[in-house]
Amino acid sequence: MIIILGLFLLNMKYPIAKPYITKKEEKYALEVLRSGILSIGPYVKEFEKKFAKFIGTKYACAVSSGTSGLHLAMIAAGIKPGDEVITSPFSFIASSNSILYVGAKPVFVDIDEKTFNIDVSKIEKKITKKTKAILVVHIFGQSADMDPILKLAKKYKLKIIEDACESIGAKYKNKKVGTFGESAVFAFYPNKQMTTGEGGIITTNSKKVYDLCCSLRNQGRAQNMQWLDHQRLGFNYRMDEMSAAVGLAQIEKINFLIKERQKLASLYNKALVYYDDIVQIPGNGNGRNHTYFVYVIKLKNSRIKRNSVVKNMQKKGISTKAYLPSIHLFSFYKKMFKYKKGDFPISESVSKNSLALPFYIGLKKKDIEIICQELIKLWRI
Numbered sequence: 435m436i437i438i439l440g441l442f443l444l445n446m447k448y449p450i451a452k453p454y455i456t457k458k459e460e461k462y463a464l465e466v467l468r469s470g471i472l473s474i475g476p477y478v479k480e481f482e483k484k485f486a487k488f489i490g491t492k493y494a495c496a497v498s499s500g501t502s503g504l505h506l507a508m509i510a511a512g513i514k515p516g517d518e519v520i521t522s523p524f525s526f527i528a529s530s531n532s533i534l535y536v537g538a539k540p541v542f543v544d545i546d547e548k549t550f551n552i553d554v555s556k557i558e559k560k561i562t563k564k565t566k567a568i569l570v571v572h573i574f575g576q577s578a579d580m581d582p583i584l585k586l587a588k589k590y591k592l593k594i595i596e597d598a599c600e601s602i603g604a605k606y607k608n609k610k611v612g613t614f615g616e617s618a619v620f621a622f623y624p625n626k627q628m629t630t631g632e633g634g635i636i637t638t639n640s641k642k643v644y645d646l647c648c649s650l651r652n653q654g655r656a657q658n659m660q661w662l663d664h665q666r667l668g669f670n671y672r673m674d675e676m677s678a679a680v681g682l683a684q685i686e687k688i689n690f691l692i693k694e695r696q697k698l699a700s701l702y703n704k705a706l707v708y709y710d711d712i713v714q715i716p717g718n719g720n721g722r723n724h725t726y727f728v729y730v731i732k733l734k735n736s737r738i739k740r741n742s743v744v745k746n747m748q749k750k751g752i753s754t755k756a757y758l759p760s761i762h763l764f765s766f767y768k769k770m771f772k773y774k775k776g777d778f779p780i781s782e783s784v785s786k787n788s789l790a791l792p793f794y795i796g797l798k799k800k801d802i803e804i805i806c807q808e809l810i811k812l813w814r815i
């Protein structure tokens with residue numbers, strides 16, 4: 435099913451996303467293949483070094499996905515069954531699932547209608563004796579409002595873990611996301627600002643967290659242990675050398691990748707700004723830059739429903755997507771926690787009306803104008 439969907443999207447004139455791969459990625463990946471060292475080798479090390487330098491943390495531990503990184507970050511933070519972790523319902527499901535993996539309870543707080551990040555004014559009410567951490571999701575490429583979150587964390591002695599999977603390079607008051615919490619996690623699926631195929635990475639300034647994550651990703655082996663010694667219950671969450679080779683080539687041009695995405699977003703903003711009766715363009719919070727994992731608009735005029743917009747755009751060869759469903763309304767969350775419609779109205783309203791437009795390096799001004807014209811035409815008929 436996924437393969438069929440993938441092929442279908444590739445056949446679209448404008449797919450929703452595409453990775454930006456050059457000769458450099460090919461060269462590094464080929465070097466790995468020819469070296470014969472396909473796992474636990476120099477590329478992962480070099481990738482981690484360059485990634486930590488870009489983010490500005492002491493350590494980075496590469497893993498097999500953003501999801502596995504979040505799982506390890508939860509374990510390293512000592513989150514246990516019975517604990518509560520505050521987070522956003524407007525995210526990819528992996529963020530709150532990582533809280534479930536360690537037996538804790540995700541406690542959702544509604545979002546801000548402009549940035550779609552957690553509404554910081556609603557967090558304190560949700561803090562209880564069981565609250566151990568805030569899993570801060572930086573959504574779509576933009577930082578959450580960190581000052582009030584850090585203040586609350588200090589006041590109630592809560593850990594901060596950042597889900598920065600969608601927000602590499604994003605800054606809050608000139609400080610990069612990934613540097614605020616005890617740990618942070620980035621993801622590299624091919625629709626992200628940079629890719630490794632599948633992959634993720636944990637950033638931290640804590641040697642203890644770093645050593646623990648490196649051990650956990652490698653079946654519980656300690657760094658200096660013999661191959662068959664295991665110190666704790668671990669996983670195979672390692673990143674392989676070919677993924678790291680692609681990642682290395684990508685992190686070496688990350689500033690270019692981000693700048694290009696910002697240029698595309700400003701072209702979309704320009705093309706859509708006059709239609710504010712129909713669409714809300716992405717809003718920037720104070721002191722924040724946006725590195726655009728996706729370009730998501732919110733439809734304001736309900737005369738034409740979002741799902742019918744998706745279908746109509748598809749007929750024109752333009753792939754668009756509902757982005758994102760609210761996690762608390764997924765069937766198993768509803769069953770486990772008795773969540774219902776209306777619990778987080780802002781998140782639900784964004785989920786119902788948001789639309790991701792085609793967004794990848796290679797789109798030209800003309801393409802963006804065509805996409806926006808086709809979109810607006812739906813309301814003008």
Ligand SMILES: Cc1ncc(COP(=O)(O)O)c(C=O)c1O
Nearest residue numbers: 499500501526528529599600621
């Ligand atoms: C906010 C968020 N968290 C976690 C993940 C999980 O990353 P992965 O798909 O690499 O497991 C993603 C990936 O899309 C994400 O967007």
